[in-house]
Amino acid sequence: MMTDRKMSDDGPLAPWFDAARDDAPLASGDWLARMEAMALAEQPVPRAVSRPVPERRSGWLREALGQLGGWPAMAGLAAACVAGVWLGAVAPSDWTGMGTTDSLISAAEPASAYDYAMLGL
Amino acid sequence: MPYDAMSDQNDEALLAAYAAGEPAAARALTLRLAPKAFSVAMRMLKDRAEAEDVAQEALLRLWRAAPGWRTGEAQVSTWLYRVVSNLCIDRMRRRRGGFADLESVAEPEDPAPSAASALQDTARGQALEAALDALPERQKQAVVLRHLEGLSNPEIAEIMDIGVRAVESLTARGRKALEGLLAPRRDELGYDDD
Structure with a gap:
């Protein structure tokens, strides 16, 4: 054992170092047990895996949103807004002609009030 | 686990x-x-x-x-x-x-009489441990880590926050001082080598 553990640069002191290595100070079992207890006492506690329950907060915006029907209703409102803006932006070219042509009016209303009067209706 | x-x-x-x-x-x-x-x-x-x-x-x-x-x-x-x-x-x-001087090791009758007297009654390992006590702290630290704990010079350099060559110098001076301290005990303790 001594030869196995001999350091290459022990030099002439090799037998002395060997003897000292063989006489290594050993920790007592009691002290080791205390060190283990300390390690466990100091050990960080693992974080809980469960997700924390979000705190319910109240405010005027949250209440108004709730009365309107919550986020689904807000999504509907937003979609309606977008549709309105889109119609506003696109409509002039598409809708003007349709609204002013006589044929389109007669197509929308085939008989006028005069026609109904003549027919005795 | x-x-x-x-x-x-x-x-x-x-x-x-x-x-x-x-x-x-x-x-x-x-x-x-x-x-x-x-x-x-x-x-x-x-x-x-x-x-x-x-x-x-x-x-x-x-x-x-x-x-x-x-x-x-x-x-x-x-x-x-x-x-x-x-x-x-x-x-x-x-x-x-304070810090002990290397000179105190070179001359056993100087401030290291405790180490010299301890050598009288101790066996090989204990004699070395007693002699180690007479070394300056940094030499003792380097010798303990290198020759008793078996660490490499780069590891000791990192531990002591110095260069590898400084470690080699410390251990060499430590060994030399120990040889001087232990020389009078060589015959008495019965061996020169394995």
């Missing part, structure tokens, strides 16, 4: 498991590191109660450093040896009230 399942993991992996709250890692690391810390402290201080205090303080610092340990930055055992060594040197300086 049982201890056996962790015995093949390196210190750094165990420390990460410790920081994650794995109790088996706490036990495995204690069994692996506490005896080393105690051994170095005992060789440096030659007082069981003080060595236990120092090793405990070093281990406590390790456990508290575990959550912020940066992987790959330092070896756990090297870090621990460094803390133990520094704590030991602090205590030795307080005990001695």
Whole structure:
């Protein structure tokens, strides 16, 4: 054992170092047990895996949103807004002609009030 | 996880498991590191109660450093040896009230009579330990880590925060001083070599 553990640069002191290595100070079992207890006492506690329950907060915006029907209703409102803006932006070219042509009016209303009067209706 | 399942993991992996709250890692690391810390402290201080205090303080610092340990930055055992060594040197300086000169080793009748007289009644290992006590702190630290704990010179350089060549110089001077101290005991202790 001594030869196995001999350091290459022990030099002439090799037998002395060997003897000292063989006489290594050993920790007592009691002290080791205390060190283990300390390690466990100091050990960080693992974080809980469960997700924390979000705190319910109240405010005027949250209440108004709730009365309107919550986020689904807000999504509907937003979609309606977008549709309105889109119609506003696109409509002039598409809708003007349709609204002013006589044929389109007669197509929308085939008989006028005069026609109904003549027919005795 | 049982201890056996962790015995093949390196210190750094165990420390990460410790920081994650794995109790088996706490036990495995204690069994692996506490005896080393105690051994170095005992060789440096030659007082069981003080060595236990120092090793405990070093281990406590390790456990508290575990959550912020940066992987790959330092070896756990090297870090621990460094803390133990520094704590030991602090205590030795307080005990001695200053730094001992190498000259005190070269001339045994000077301020090292305790080492010389201790050599009278001790066997080989104890004689060396007693002679080590007469070395300046840094020489003693380097010799203990190199020749008794078996660490490599680069490891010791990291522990002592000096260069490898400075370690070689310290250990060489330490060995020379020890040879001078132990020379009168060579015949008496009955051998020159294996």
